[in-house]
Amino acid sequence: MNIVVPIKLVPDLVEELEINDEETDLDRDFLSFRINEFCDHALEEALSLKEAHGGTVAVIAIEREETDKVLYTALAKGADRAVKVTGVDEAASSHEAAKAMCQVIGGMEYDLVLTGVQAADDRDGQMGVLIASYLDLPHVSVVSDVEVKGDLIAVHKEYAGGVMAAFEVAPKAVLGIQAARQTPRYAPVSRVRQIMKEAELEEVEAEDGGVTSGSTVRRMYTPEKGEGAEMLDGSAEEVAEKIAAILNERKG
Amino acid sequence: MPEQPTREIFLHLDPWMQGVFYAAAAIASAVFLYGFWKRWKKYRSGRKENRFDRLGQRVARAAVAILTNSTVRRGETFGGIAHGLILWGFIVLFIGTCIVAFDHDFLRFFGVKLLKGDFYLGFSLALDVFGVLFLAGLVMMIVRRAVLRPPALDYARADAQGGKVDRSGFVTDDMIFVWLLLVIGVTGYAVEGLRIAQTMPDFERWSPVGYALAGTVNGLAADTLFDAHLWSWWIHGIAVFGFIAYIPFSKMMHIFTDAANLVFTNEGAARALPPPPEGSVGYATVADFTWKELLDFDACTKCGRCHVSCPANAAGTTLSPRDVILDLRTFANDALGTPELLKQRFRAGSKWPASANGDVDVAADVIRPETLWSCTTCMACMEQCPVGIEHLTSIVQLRRRLVDRGKLDDNLQGALMSLGDYGNSFGQSPKKRAKWTKGLSFKVKDARKEPVELLWFVGDFASYDPRIQDLSRQVAEVFHAAGVDFGILYDAERNAGNDVRRVGEEGLFEMLAEENAKALGDAEFQEIVTTDPHTLNALRNEYPALGVEHPTHHYTGVLAKLIADGKLDLSRKLGHRVTYHDPCYLARYNGEVDAPREVMRALGLDLVDMPRCGVNTFCCGAGGGRIWMDTSNEVKRTSEQRIEEALALGGVRYFVTACPKDYTMYSDAVKTLGKEADIEVKDLIELVAEALGEPS
Numbered sequence: 001m002n003i004v005v006p007i008k009l010v011p012d013l014v015e016e017l018e019i020n021d022e023e024t025d026l027d028r029d030f031l032s033f034r035i036n037e038f039c040d041h042a043l044e045e046a047l048s049l050k051e052a053h054g055g056t057v058a059v060i061a062i063e064r065e066e067t068d069k070v071l072y073t074a075l076a077k078g079a080d081r082a083v084k085v086t087g088v089d090e091a092a093s094s095h096e097a098a099k100a101m102c103q104v105i106g107g108m109e110y111d112l113v114l115t116g117v118q119a120a121d122d123r124d125g126q127m128g129v130l131i132a133s134y135l136d137l138p139h140v141s142v143v144s145d146v147e148v149k150g151d152l153i154a155v156h157k158e159y160a161g162g163v164m165a166a167f168e169v170a171p172k173a174v175l176g177i178q179a180a181r182q183t184p185r186y187a188p189v190s191r192v193r194q195i196m197k198e199a200e201l202e203e204v205e206a207e208d209g210g211v212t213s214g215s216t217v218r219r220m221y222t223p224e225k226g227e228g229a230e231m232l233d234g235s236a237e238e239v240a241e242k243i244a245a246i247l248n249e250r251k252g
Numbered sequence: 253m254p255e256q257p258t259r260e261i262f263l264h265l266d267p268w269m270q271g272v273f274y275a276a277a278a279i280a281s282a283v284f285l286y287g288f289w290k291r292w293k294k295y296r297s298g299r300k301e302n303r304f305d306r307l308g309q310r311v312a313r314a315a316v317a318i319l320t321n322s323t324v325r326r327g328e329t330f331g332g333i334a335h336g337l338i339l340w341g342f343i344v345l346f347i348g349t350c351i352v353a354f355d356h357d358f359l360r361f362f363g364v365k366l367l368k369g370d371f372y373l374g375f376s377l378a379l380d381v382f383g384v385l386f387l388a389g390l391v392m393m394i395v396r397r398a399v400l401r402p403p404a405l406d407y408a409r410a411d412a413q414g415g416k417v418d419r420s421g422f423v424t425d426d427m428i429f430v431w432l433l434l435v436i437g438v439t440g441y442a443v444e445g446l447r448i449a450q451t452m453p454d455f456e457r458w459s460p461v462g463y464a465l466a467g468t469v470n471g472l473a474a475d476t477l478f479d480a481h482l483w484s485w486w487i488h489g490i491a492v493f494g495f496i497a498y499i500p501f502s503k504m505m506h507i508f509t510d511a512a513n514l515v516f517t518n519e520g521a522a523r524a525l526p527p528p529p530e531g532s533v534g535y536a537t538v539a540d541f542t543w544k545e546l547l548d549f550d551a552c553t554k555c556g557r558c559h560v561s562c563p564a565n566a567a568g569t570t571l572s573p574r575d576v577i578l579d580l581r582t583f584a585n586d587a588l589g590t591p592e593l594l595k596q597r598f599r600a601g602s603k604w605p606a607s608a609n610g611d612v613d614v615a616a617d618v619i620r621p622e623t624l625w626s627c628t629t630c631m632a633c634m635e636q637c638p639v640g641i642e643h644l645t646s647i648v649q650l651r652r653r654l655v656d657r658g659k660l661d662d663n664l665q666g667a668l669m670s671l672g673d674y675g676n677s678f679g680q681s682p683k684k685r686a687k688w689t690k691g692l693s694f695k696v697k698d699a700r701k702e703p704v705e706l707l708w709f710v711g712d713f714a715s716y717d718p719r720i721q722d723l724s725r726q727v728a729e730v731f732h733a734a735g736v737d738f739g740i741l742y743d744a745e746r747n748a749g750n751d752v753r754r755v756g757e758e759g760l761f762e763m764l765a766e767e768n769a770k771a772l773g774d775a776e777f778q779e780i781v782t783t784d785p786h787t788l789n790a791l792r793n794e795y796p797a798l799g800v801e802h803p804t805h806h807y808t809g810v811l812a813k814l815i816a817d818g819k820l821d822l823s824r825k826l827g828h829r830v831t832y833h834d835p836c837y838l839a840r841y842n843g844e845v846d847a848p849r850e851v852m853r854a855l856g857l858d859l860v861d862m863p864r865c866g867v868n869t870f871c872c873g874a875g876g877g878r879i880w881m882d883t884s885n886e887v888k889r890t891s892e893q894r895i896e897e898a899l900a901l902g903g904v905r906y907f908v909t910a911c912p913k914d915y916t917m918y919s920d921a922v923k924t925l926g927k928e929a930d931i932e933v934k935d936l937i938e939l940v941a942e943a944l945g946e947p948s
Contacts, residue, residue, distance in 0.1 A: 014674060014681045034673065185658045186665045189672055190533055190759025 001055035001148065001171075002110045003046040006101040006131065007074070009033040009064045010121040024217045028090055033066045035073075038116025044180035045146055046114050047078045053148055055111070056080040060104050062088045062097055068201060069192075075199050076191040083202045094122045098130035099209030105135065111171035112153065117142050117178040128176035140167050141176030257455035258368035261356045263447060264482050273489060280493035287500025287591065288508075291550070294590045298543030299529060303516040314514035323514075323638035327868070328557070330400070334392035338433070341386020345440075348379045373458040380444075380461045387437045393430050404556030411570035411623060421594035422554060425503050428594075432495055439488035441465060446481035450474065501593045506553045510639040513551035516544055517640025522631050523793040523841050525648055528758055534652025536613050538587040541580075541646070548641045549581035558633035558643060563871035564626040568887030571626035573633035573643040576619055580646065583618045615653035622885060624650050625661070629754040629876030630836040635867055651756030660755075667880035668757055675746035675764065677880060678716040685710070686742045688721035694732055697739030699775035704739035706731075706810070707777035707802075709791060711784035712747050713912035719919065720912045726937045727783055727807055733944065734819040736810070738781070744771035748782075750790035750837070755877035762798075765790075769800045780804040783937075785837035785911050786875070792842065806838055808910050808936060812847040815854045822943050825856025830934075831904045832859060833894065833918070834869035835911035843867065848910050848936055855943050860904060862897050870894050872917040879913055891921035899931060906934040 011017060011026060012034045018027040046057045058081035059074040061067045071082035088100045105113060113135070115128035132139030145156040152168045155175060159165065169175075232239045262270050303310075317323050321339055325332030355366045367375060397405060407419045445465025448456045452470055456463050469477065499505055529540050558573035559565055565572045578596065585592045615624065624647060633643045654660060660668075670679040688710075689696045699707050708731075714724045731738055749764040780802045782788050792804040814820050832848060839845045845866045852859050864870040873883065873890040883889075895918060898907050907922070909915050918933045 012673075014679065015683070016681075183662050183665070186655070186660060186668065188533065188656050188757060188759055189763050191656070193759055193763075 001053045004110045007039040007061040008036040008119045010036045033064045036119040040184040041180040042114040042177040044184040076187040076195045087206045093213030095211045100206035102134040113174040117176040132174035139174040144179045280497040283497035295543040298546045301542040334389045337385045337389025344382035376459040390434045410572035418597045425594035442484040509550045521642040522644035533656040535649040551639045557636035561632040561636045563890040569626035570623045615650040630871035655756040699739035703776035706738040709782045711787040748787040748790040750786040783807045785835040808848040812850045829858040830906040832908045874913040891917040
């Protein structure tokens with residue numbers, strides 16, 4: 001089972017986020033990035049599948065300042081290949097990012113593409129869906145419990161309201177992973193450092209994919225504060241009377 | 253002319269009997285040498301480690317410890333006296349036996365005889381007196397085990413293992429040891445008494461015990477005495493040869509292993525941990541253990557002092573330092589084919605050590621991960637151990653393996669990832685490290701930008717924990733008021749890595765230490781101060797190996813000096829009744845117990861110590877990375893046990909600490925116990941600030 005995991009890096013919330021002067025995006029001058037939590041789960045699931053069924057795991061990430069560290073960490077955890085995609089703008093939309101990833105994935109031998117189900121930094125949350133559509137592959141999202149059943153892959157997909165559905169999908173396919181079978185593993189620093197000395201990251205320059213996002217940002221702002229609440233004290237009857245009075249007053 | 257005082261060595265023994273005697277001696281010696289050689293081979297197979305530095309000093313230190321019985325006596329009066337009596341009785345009787353052998357088997361051929369005249373009389377007296385001491389010690393030991401039964405001698409495992417492990421062999425081995433020595437001692441007197449009874453020479457009054465015994469039996473018929481003497485002589489002899497042959501296969505071997513271990517032990521070996529083996533990240537197989545560690549496992553006499561002083565054991569976890577050492581001993585002996593007669597046995601159904609070959613992972617199959625993770629690295633085990641066993645180094649080496657294999661709990665993993673990403677375990681921005689300084693009456697100097705006398709290495713808890721930040725501000729204000737020229741590293745500081753190292757994340761420790769080394773290199777200062785004993789230990793004891801060496805002080809020491817120099821006006825006396833909790837990493841790791849007490853005296857506090865204080869302090873349960881772990885395997889938290897210990901003193905208003913982790917742990921414990929009305933946790937700085945502040 002050969003698996004590709006396209007990894008997204010998202011702004012690290014340890015630093016306070018600021019909005020640019022145009023109010024259209026985050027102020028990207030002071031952002032630091034880290035691996036998207038769901039992508040970490042996708043990687044973990046891929047490594048677990050590899051351990052159980054053999055094969056290889058390749059990881060791909062778009063170049064940011066922290067990309068090397070993320071990719072080396074993935075190698076230290078057990079990934080076999082790591083590809084860094086250069087030439088993609090930091091503010092690129094999911095469409096552009098997905099297209100760039102597909103340029104790399106297209107040239108690989110693989111059975112499954114595992115993406116994180118969503119990421120904190122985009123509006124459409126459809127990285128996996130987009131990759132599947134660009135590659136013309138079947139796609140299941142919000143996935144957990146990935147199981148290899150002969151030639152098929154059995155997965156669980158969660159719907160709103162706690163409804164679960166069981167799917168079977170034939171490789172090649174794209175799965176949007178919600179939760180790996182276990183907590184993403186720890187990569188000991190000494191292993192990461194060792195890998196940094198021994199391994200090299202592959203680099204691929206992205207070509208212009210000629211796609212644009214279907215949406216634009218009109219205004220980005222932090223949630224506006226309301227005027228606060230008035231606390232009503234007293235017994236249940238008193239509180240009820242006060243509420244009735246307020247309602248009468250504001251009825252207009 | 254009076255009879256020349258002496259005795260015949262092989263009295264009543266026909267030449268063929270003497271031949272049998274020498275043959276038996278040869279067999280016993282051969283068995284002994286075989287067992288000894290097997291042990292020697294075992295240690296030779298261990299990984300190399302240089303413990304031969306300052307060898308003269310090492311030998312002298314060990315000789316003093318052994319001959320004064322000091323480490324055995326410490327904290328254990330009854331057992332200590334018993335051991336001292338046996339030890340010295342044994343030494344004198346052994347020397348006596350050597351003199352007899354030398355006289356009879358060597359000097360005799362040159363026509364020389366030592367054992368006659370006054371020398372013989374002195375010899376007789378010395379051996380008789382020390383023989384009595386020897387027997388008294390043995391009887392005390394039997395009483396201790398049969399009647400007193402101290403908890404330390406209960407060999408039950410901390411992890412019950414569902415009765416899969418049979419340790420009755422340990423008890424049998426103990427009993428064979430004392431009873432065999434007792435038989436040797438008693439039959440020795442019997443031989444002497446029966447010999448004297450046959451002629452009752454006057455000079456034998458110099459053997460007071462033998463002479464008195466002789467007096468009770470000298471009325472018996474001559475041939476009865478003759479036979480009885482001969483029989484007791486043989487029983488005595490066989491017992492002695494049995495003893496010699498049995499030594500290397502039993503607890504008796506501690507005579508050698510413990511003497512050696514006391515020579516080769518490094519004082520405070522846990523203060524600066526050893527690196528992982530070359531080309532590996534931790535211990536997985538028997539080949540990873542150093543010869544000193546293999547010796548450690550054999551040095552254990554199961555005295556149980558580590559077992560009863562261990563906070564993890566007191567908390568009801570599966571860890572007992574004694575179990576760890578004894579399990580590793582059994583494992584090493586099985587894996588290396590070293591004979592050990594009465595050892596713990598694993599009944600059918602137990603997985604370990606079904607295969608003590610290469611495919612056993614020590615840090616999982618022999619010592620379970622849960623057990624290894626339970627250690628707080630408080631070092632109580634090593635402090636208590638009378639024979640210099642270094643439990644902690646083995647535990648950390650095994651933890652390194654667990655970290656490498658990813659066998660760590662989610663909380664700990666999260667903390668390590670935060671430490672790797674941000675240099676602190678709180679998962680906060682490194683830029684916010686000095687945020688606590690906001691609200692001070694002055695601006696704290698940036699030691700990277702201007703030279704300072706004292707560099708304050710603040711540490712994670714003092715920087716990020718809201719409860720401790722307030723304490724940090726008080727320290728800063730007191731230092732400022734006393735005119736201390738100090739600064740901090742601001743956002744260049746990282747967690748010092750003391751507990752990261754003890755968790756077993758060696759790579760992360762190196763990374764943090766390198767970053768700190770760089771920050772320290774960029775700053776200009778004379779000395780370092782910290783409020784955190786864990787940080788103190790790393791900077792003082794771990795960093796020198798990385799080439800970073802600065803005089804490092806705990807703030808309690810700095811405060812004591814400021815008071816001594818009259819820099820703080822403490823004319824206002826507080827008078828509260830308080831108790832003080834010695835932090836493990838301050839008292840036990842670094843031997844600092846006086847400075848905080850001096851400060852408290854100067855503050856006019858009525859200090860009452862808890863039973864466990866100074867270097868024998870009890871752990872709060874947070875050390876060694878425990879503060880980052882899921883600790884739900886603790887049945888009764890040690891911090892709560894400690895608060896109860898303080899409450900038992902009666903009328904103590906404040907529970908004083910001098911460690912950020914202690915402050916956190918004990919504040920929680922007081923709340924959990926619902927004792928907020930009875931006792932309050934205070935950091936020493938709060939009391940100093942109170943004494944300095946305006947009278948309210």
